[in-house]
Amino acid sequence: MDGPVYRFAPSPNGDLHPGHALSAFLNQEAAHRTGGRLLVRIEDIDGERSRPVFVQRILDDLDWLGVPYERPVRRQSEHLAAYRAALDRLNALGLTYPSFASRAAVKAAIAEAEARTGVPWPRDPDGAPVYPGLDRDLDPAVAAGRMAAGEPHALRLRMDRAAMLAGPLAWTELGAGPDGRTGRIPADPRAWGDVVVARKDAPASYHLAVVVDDADQGVTEVIRGQDLFFATAVQRLLQALLGLPEPVYRHHRLILGDDGRKLSKSAGSTSLRALRDAGASPADIRRMVGL
Numbered sequence: 001m002d003g004p005v006y007r008f009a010p011s012p013n014g015d016l017h018p019g020h021a022l023s024a025f026l027n028q029e030a031a032h033r034t035g036g037r038l039l040v041r042i043e044d045i046d047g048e049r050s051r052p053v054f055v056q057r058i059l060d061d062l063d064w065l066g067v068p069y070e071r072p073v074r075r076q077s078e079h080l081a082a083y084r085a086a087l088d089r090l091n092a093l094g095l096t097y098p099s100f101a102s103r104a105a106v107k108a109a110i111a112e113a114e115a116r117t118g119v120p121w122p123r124d125p126d127g128a129p130v131y132p133g134l135d136r137d138l139d140p141a142v143a144a145g146r147m148a149a150g151e152p153h154a155l156r157l158r159m160d161r162a163a164m165l166a167g168p169l170a171w172t173e174l175g176a177g178p179d180g181r182t183g184r185i186p187a188d189p190r191a192w193g194d195v196v197v198a199r200k201d202a203p204a205s206y207h208l209a210v211v212v213d214d215a216d217q218g219v220t221e222v223i224r225g226q227d228l229f230f231a232t233a234v235q236r237l238l239q240a241l242l243g244l245p246e247p248v249y250r251h252h253r254l255i256l257g258d259d260g261r262k263l264s265k266s267a268g269s270t271s272l273r274a275l276r277d278a279g280a281s282p283a284d285i286r287r288m289v290g291l
């Protein structure tokens, strides 16, 4: 049997920060301890936020940290055909629908429902409003016509049907969730509503690409930040629907900024580069993230 396979999967929408360093170090340690392989995957299907310039900067940062990884580095933007095939499978199962609604229309529908009922609209585990189902019941012929005419649309999962078809799901958690749960965790994908499986500008979404890639790359253990703990439910669901193997998961604590919020590239948190320029060594970064 082949040994364990780990991956570090940054999105090139900014420079790495200490939270990424913790992920990279933990993946490195696990690969070293088990004689496993460490792969790097660049998650660059988000056309609005990905910037090619960050790819090399991320790889340079890993070299500076002293985290060795296998080449070639996989870039999601080079594997669109694999995501398309997975989408075809979901479509064939009748589990997707095109949604043409703009962000403004979604916001307006939610505001209208809240005003009408006086009840706050349900939120997903990340705190974002659950998609209100616009276009879910569109006449299939009308939807097909609008797609054929080139109208921009995302593809969304019919969550109720999908969750019913898949049946009860769980994942094995070797780390812990933000609530401390560990072991076999029941997956609750319904809390996320009709998630996007293909963005308006790409034949994939974050969730879809991650499960296809983890399977294609033979990833056996996913080590990543706790901010993705609840998202694992959606990923388990897609794995079940697509007949993909189930890796085990190890979610680790987040590195918080001085303001107590999680570090994020988009929020311009202190980057590894800035720390290095200020004289920090890789050993300092290790200490900084509590290793």
Ligand code: GLU
Residues within 6 Å of the ligand: 009, 010, 011, 043, 210, 223, 224, 228
């Ligand atoms: N690309 C994601 C991020 O940078 C990580 C995805 C994952 O590890 O599953 O937050």
